[in-house]
Amino acid sequence: MQVQIGISNHHVHLTKEDFEILFGVGKTLDNIKDLKQPGQYASAFKVDIKTEKNTIKGLRILGPLRSYTQVEISKTDSYILGINPPVRESGNLKQASTITIVGPNGELTKPCAIIANRHIHIDHKTREELGLIDIDEVKVSIGGEKGVTLEHVSIKEQEPSYFEMHLDTDDANSSLTKQDDFATIIKY
Amino acid sequence: MQVQIGISNHHVHLTKEDFEILFGVGKTLDNIKDLKQPGQYASAFKVDIKTEKNTIKGLRILGPLRSYTQVEISKTDSYILGINPPVRESGNLKQASTITIVGPNGELTKPCAIIANRHIHIDHKTREELGLIDIDEVKVSIGGEKGVTLEHVSIKEQEPSYFEMHLDTDDANSSLTKQDDFATIIKY
Numbered sequence: 001m002q003v004q005i006g007i008s009n010h011h012v013h014l015t016k017e018d019f020e021i022l023f024g025v026g027k028t029l030d031n032i033k034d035l036k037q038p039g040q041y042a043s044a045f046k047v048d049i050k051t052e053k054n055t056i057k058g059l060r061i062l063g064p065l066r067s068y069t070q071v072e073i074s075k076t077d078s079y080i081l082g083i084n085p086p087v088r089e090s091g092n093l094k095q096a097s098t099i100t101i102v103g104p105n106g107e108l109t110k111p112c113a114i115i116a117n118r119h120i121h122i123d124h125k126t127r128e129e130l131g132l133i134d135i136d137e138v139k140v141s142i143g144g145e146k147g148v149t150l151e152h153v154s155i156k157e158q159e160p161s162y163f164e165m166h167l168d169t170d171d172a173n174s175s176l177t178k179q180d181d182f183a184t185i186i187k188y
Numbered sequence: 189m190q191v192q193i194g195i196s197n198h199h200v201h202l203t204k205e206d207f208e209i210l211f212g213v214g215k216t217l218d219n220i221k222d223l224k225q226p227g228q229y230a231s232a233f234k235v236d237i238k239t240e241k242n243t244i245k246g247l248r249i250l251g252p253l254r255s256y257t258q259v260e261i262s263k264t265d266s267y268i269l270g271i272n273p274p275v276r277e278s279g280n281l282k283q284a285s286t287i288t289i290v291g292p293n294g295e296l297t298k299p300c301a302i303i304a305n306r307h308i309h310i311d312h313k314t315r316e317e318l319g320l321i322d323i324d325e326v327k328v329s330i331g332g333e334k335g336v337t338l339e340h341v342s343i344k345e346q347e348p349s350y351f352e353m354h355l356d357t358d359d360a361n362s363s364l365t366k367q368d369d370f371a372t373i374i375k376y
Contacts, residue, residue: 074361075362076264076357076358087333115334117333117334143339145305145340146275146305146338146340146359147338147339148336148337148338149336150334151331151334151335151336151337152334152335168362169264170358170361171334173262173362174336174356174359174363176263176275
């Protein structure tokens, strides 16, 4: 059971209100490149994120605007910033780390930084075909010189979905994974 | 079968000749902290490493001086530097990436950058006790929210050895591993 891999570099989702604080009222979050997940896109807008310890520059804003503001970073980023964000499903900001987001028009500080959990985007039909109904998480094996089997990869059903697994850069780099490589789903 | 984990941050080993080029003739590579592997130590000396694309500052020189000069970096570092070093056992510099090492007294450029393979330090007696004679590599399982099973962990027998597995920062960060955590060895 093969699944394609999409590598998520650190990035930011914004509410309309926070977008306007950072970039100014009247700006529009234009789509400069569609992502594989239907309706999702990269924008040309970038922000810096900072803590008392350090700054990481140039995190891209992914669209569309959402009902929550969220910064998705890696564990490696978290050491640079001196924070300890929880591993969370996107949209779950429980105990998220407080971070300052800096845009050209303003900045804001709120608890919104997480490490995104490993997850597979899938629609109901594909989930049925692959026998993954009633299964919430799987293991995924990646081959190669630094091969790994990743535990706790959650199944994220949405309509419509492009069938792929999202990994952060730590998972991708530790296993020498490149964008659009394939991996093998293993049921628990 | 449990094994302790030692996390290797990027670091540098030097020959006496290269040490003198970088830091000056007459300098001594003092031990400021013993590492767990007998005879190995951290020195106070640091260098920068650079390529045409970028510089990473402050890699520590580990002692004692060796018969080869070697820069051990992570895949994450390699993207920053724009190079593609091979995964190698320490001391094997076949197809190593060319990099410039910059010290306070001088710099040198040579093919010496690798990604160190995952490996377990073990002495003969422990290897015998654990039934790992004639086994060259194992899998190692790390638990937790971002648990992984690491493939191709090589067995490195030396006398004397402190029994531990060395991982690079990509492997450690992807699995949320901290220094001196424990993992489980699994035979193929």
